[in-house]
Amino acid sequence: DTAVSQTPKYLVTQMGNDKSIKCEQNLGHDTMYWYKQDSKKFLKIMFSYNNKELIINETVPNRFSPKSPDKAHLNLHINSLELGDSAVYFCASSHRGQGRAGELFFGEGSRLTVL
Amino acid sequence: AQKITQTQPGMFVQEKEAVTLDCTYDTSDPSYGLFWYKQPSSGEMIFLIYQGSYDQQNATEGRYSLNFQKARKSANLVISASQLGDSAMYFCAMSGASGGYQKVTFGTGTKLQVIP
Numbered sequence A: 001d002t003a004v005s006q007t008p009k010y011l012v013t014q015m016g017n018d019k020s021i022k023c024e025q026n027l028g029h030d031t032m033y034w035y036k037q038d039s040k041k042f043l044k045i046m047f048s049y050n051n052k053e054l055i056i057n058e059t060v061p062n063r064f065s066p067k068s069p070d071k072a073h074l075n076l077h078i079n080s081l082e083l084g085d086s087a088v089y090f091c092a093s094s095h096r097g098q099g100r101a102g103e104l105f106f107g108e109g110s111r112l113t114v115l
Numbered sequence B: 001a002q003k004i005t006q007t008q009p010g011m012f013v014q015e016k017e018a019v020t021l022d023c024t025y026d027t028s029d030p031s032y033g034l035f036w037y038k039q040p041s042s043g044e045m046i047f048l049i050y051q052g053s054y055d056q057q058n059a060t061e062g063r064y065s066l067n068f069q070k071a072r073k074s075a076n077l078v079i080s081a082s083q084l085g086d087s088a089m090y091f092c093a094m095s096g097a098s099g100g101y102q103k104v105t106f107g108t109g110t111k112l113q114v115i116p
Helices: none
Strands: A004-007 A010-013 A019-025 A031-037 A043-050 A053-057 A064-070 A073-078 A087-094 A110-114 B003-005 B010-014 B019-021 B024-026 B032-039 B046-052 B064-069 B074-079 B088-098 B101-106 B110-115
Touching (some): A004 A087, A019 A031, A031 A073, A031 B101, A043 A073, A043 B101, B003 B088, B003 B101, B010 B019, B024 B074, B074 B088
Parallel strands (some): A010 A110, B010 B110
Antiparallel strands (some): A004 A019, A019 A073, A031 A043, A087 A110, B032 B088, B088 B110
16 A cells, blocks of 8 residues: 555656646645656755645746645646656655654655656 | 755765765754655665754664764764665755744765675
8 A cells, every 4th residue: 555656657748748747645644745856866845735735835937836635635737848847756745743853755756758 | 944965976885884974964943853765776765764853862773873963963874784785875854844844855865886
């Protein structure tokens, strides 16, 4: 039973297209995140939601739009894809006041390739 | 603002030897957490070890130990008795409060290669 699951795992698409990545967690956590890992392996936070409310919004182009329909799901929609969007996108979750403060539980990552 | 620095882009270690991966941090938060994650070539992020800023003792998890020196703002990972399966990217990370919520910032990572 996967704790944090992302779909799809691999996504290959053309420049200019719109695509979505979905994330679901069954850990009962109240906070979910999107991280981007670029070709140099640098992990950078993009967004964070707590109980469906956006709480962290780093400097990300507005072509990226996260949506959290409930606290177990966090989706990422990307409009007008560019070559520089090629990366691995990680979903993660955590829970306030539980366990190690800030410990992240990661999904397996979604590798996006823009041609 | 919090910052994590890993100055070793790559490291080699002989199998069965110990290795230390460096990590320094900067934060103005009095309360924070320090983590190490492993990312093998398969890509998943694996939690290794955690140290809270108020913990008096250094954290240990099996062959992993965290050398926490608060005054120096360093949180080095020590892997004892290296194994071939330890070859991976290792990330140091720090959690701190951001508007009442936890924000986790990662270092740039160290690629460790274990030599038979």
